[in-house]
Amino acid sequence: MILRNKKKGLLAGKRALSSQKRPKVLKPLRARQLIRRFHVLLKYKSQLTKKLEKIWKCNIESDPAKYIKERNHRLFELFEQARLHTIETLLVNKSPPETVINTDSLQLDEICQELGRIEGEIEKRGGLEVYQAASVQGQSSQRGGDSSKKLVEWLKELGYNKKNAVALEIGCLNSRNLISTCGLFSKVVKIDLHSQEPEILEQDLMERPLPKSAAEQFDLISCSLVVNFVPDPHLRGQMMRRIIHFLKPYSQKPYLFFVLPLPCVINSRYFDEDRLSELMGALGFECIRHHKSQKLAYYLYQWERMVSDKLKFPKKELHKGTKRNNFCIIMS
Numbered sequence: 312m313i314l315r316n317k318k319k320g321l322l323a324g325k326r327a328l329s330s331q332k333r334p335k336v337l338k339p340l341r342a343r344q345l346i347r348r349f350h351v352l353l354k355y356k357s358q359l360t361k362k363l364e365k366i367w368k369c370n371i372e373s374d375p376a377k378y379i380k381e382r383n384h385r386l387f388e389l390f391e392q393a394r395l396h397t398i399e400t401l402l403v404n405k406s407p408p409e410t411v412i413n414t415d416s417l418q419l420d421e422i423c424q425e426l427g428r429i430e431g432e433i434e435k436r437g438g439l440e441v442y443q444a445a446s447v448q449g450q451s452s453q454r455g456g457d458s459s460k461k462l463v464e465w466l467k468e469l470g471y472n473k474k475n476a477v478a479l480e481i482g483c484l485n486s487r488n489l490i491s492t493c494g495l496f497s498k499v500v501k502i503d504l505h506s507q508e509p510e511i512l513e514q515d516l517m518e519r520p521l522p523k524s525a526a527e528q529f530d531l532i533s534c535s536l537v538v539n540f541v542p543d544p545h546l547r548g549q550m551m552r553r554i555i556h557f558l559k560p561y562s563q564k565p566y567l568f569f570v571l572p573l574p575c576v577i578n579s580r581y582f583d584e585d586r587l588s589e590l591m592g593a594l595g596f597e598c599i600r601h602h603k604s605q606k607l608a609y610y611l612y613q614w615e616r617m618v619s620d621k622l623k624f625p626k627k628e629l630h631k632g633t634k635r636n637n638f639c640i641i642m643s
Contacts, residue, residue: 350540356429358414390427397431458535459490461609462568465600476530482537486510528559535570548642567612576608581639
């Protein structure tokens with residue numbers, strides 16, 4: 312059965328109009344760069360679209376360009392000028408600047424222009440088809456991209472054999488990855504912002520309805536390479552809080568499998584493994600397995616106690632250095 316929400320999500324929209332052809336195989340570095348950039352662009356597109364919806368009190372869904380055109384011809388001209396200028400001038404082989412768009416401070420004209428720039432860059436980089444190709448390739452077991460291998464390895468070490476266990480995989484790109492085929496779970500619910508397979512539900516965790524009973528909760532949640540793509544550290548904190556609501560009661564000792572890019576915990580000004588341990592401990596989790604590869608940091612947590620919804624986890628500088636990144640998770 313095909314599982315789909317009516318809401319189209321961040322990645323829905325028209326395909327690229329550029330003449331750039333989708334490559335059959337991407338080099339690993341190129342695939343990672345594309346995935347990172349598309350996630351940033353699509354998150355900002357979502358934030359700006361929601362801001363337009365708030366201003367105009369409407370539901371724009373997947374195609375802000377169409378709605379802007381119908382609503383205001385002058386604003387659509389600004390959108391188109393920005394889109395076409397980006398297509399003409401963007402150098403796709405050059406790394407994009409690490410800019411942060413403060414969507415709260417933008418006026419209506421600026422929102423439409425930024426949406427045009429984002430749409431132009433998406434098109435210039437090959438459109439959603441290229442993004443999807445990179446994402447699927449990154450999850451391919453032949454390329455060693457299935458992070459759930461480590462999860463299954465750990466669960467087998469722990470002798471995990473809970474009857475009728477159910478799991479939730481956030482950001483699933485491949486319905487045939489090991490978490491789905493290992494036989495440890497009677498059901499694996501798979502969600503992603505843009506479903507590429509009928510077995511994957513097209514959904515944002517932040518918009519997934521909260522469980523009304525334990526029957527709608529999960530024995531394990533996999534959140535692999537998801538939080539790092541959320542562009543705002545406060546939203547990352549909100550996601551970490553929200554994950555708890557989808558776990559079975561702590562008395563049943565449910566698990567969270569959590570994966571971050573290694574630089575998030577070894578080369579950030581505001582975050583490291585000690586800070587992650589503080590955060591997860593404050594949320595009621597105990598780390599029972601951890602591993603670092605050349606590029607990723609893997610963690611398996613068990614949820615052991617309830618915590619207050621008023622928990623605060625501020626941003627603070629931990630390490631100095633001009634070459635460090637700014638990754639952090641904030642709860643306020």
